[in-house]
Amino acid sequence: MQRGLTSKAIADAAIRIIARNGFDTISIRSVAREAGLASGTVQHHFPTRVDLLVAALERTADRQLERISDLPAIRDAYRITQRGLQTLLPLDDQRREEAIVWIAYSAAASTRPSLRQAHAEGVDLLRRQIRHLLEYAHEVGQTRAGISLEQATINLAATVDGLILHGINSDDDKALLDGLDFAIGQVIEPGIT
Amino acid sequence: MQRGLTSKAIADAAIRIIARNGFDTISIRSVAREAGLASGTVQHHFPTRVDLLVAALERTADRQLERISDLPAIRDAYRITQRGLQTLLPLDDQRREEAIVWIAYSAAASTRPSLRQAHAEGVDLLRRQIRHLLEYAHEVGQTRAGISLEQATINLAATVDGLILHGINSDDDKALLDGLDFAIGQVIEPGIT
């Protein structure tokens, strides 16, 4: 990524605006106001509006990855999957910001070729993470019998995105956690507690 | 709902614009252009922009319900669930339009109190439909053992929304169908073919 400090601040400001006021209220001027900069400065870093939008999406992916890599190592496949995926659910303010941005981009990418690639990479990243977790579970013999790892990956990813989508329009944290547990439990056997 | 003919045409035009150019390109003028009407006419039916947005969302829900009620009656619980939920996946142009609108509103509702209620009703409607399908499956003894009907409803709804979200950014119909089958199969036993 290799972004400067100001670029990061601008992207964070963009994320805040999307999460607070919606995807369609983003403009070079509104982001500049939020970041406390002149419009020209924002424009210098991201010449067009699309550049700004893409930057916001890439920044949220970075933030999520950063949070995931901070997780402590755990042996139990169920628990580590649970922890990893909870990272993506809107369970606090920061994750809520990222969740809203993610859903907004999922909608926007379907009609904007310029956003499509950045979004596709996000989906791919999620699938690879889940795939990796399931492979680990398989290695230690914790996957449920008779399921396709391929299909389980795709569906768990879909369910996580669905939970995110429901989560940003509700504040029932327990429903999110229960839904995630149920989804993981359909694929991975819980370890001995 | 009880809407006039012109109002319906305006809402359909709004849906087309959202599906083609994105949620944030909707304006009273752009919708009027799409519908072949004067801006003032659109404004007469939907005085503010938010009224227009809400109308588009309610109209897609109507279209989906209309399509569901057109489905032929089937005995097998698995098959009827499959047919019912396929109705919501972006598998052709019309369903794709509705899927994009749905995801766009899921994002928008999280930051716009005025859209929140309409969106919440949509989620509730989906859950009730699924709940009804699962209850039928339970009655005829096709649900898998040991699962909570409540939890299965919530998770199947989440997975469907997740598949929709992935589907609008891909044109792999088979992946959608396989994903849906897998998700239903985790909850409902297929009938004898």
Added chain:
DNA sequence: CAATGTGTCATACAATCGTATGACACATTT
């Protein structure tokens, strides 16, 4: 027939938009 209501349209206004451009300060490179 008169009055009222309803749907359609055209126009007007201030605000905001994306984008282009040039000025200025500072750092880096030559």
Added chain:
DNA sequence: AAATGTGTCATACGATTGTATGACACATTG
């Protein structure tokens, strides 16, 4: 020291926005 590059800002342009308002045609109601 001179030249070049980079980050910040202010300003300007035409286009588009949401919304308000009034005119006109037509149907409905009194």
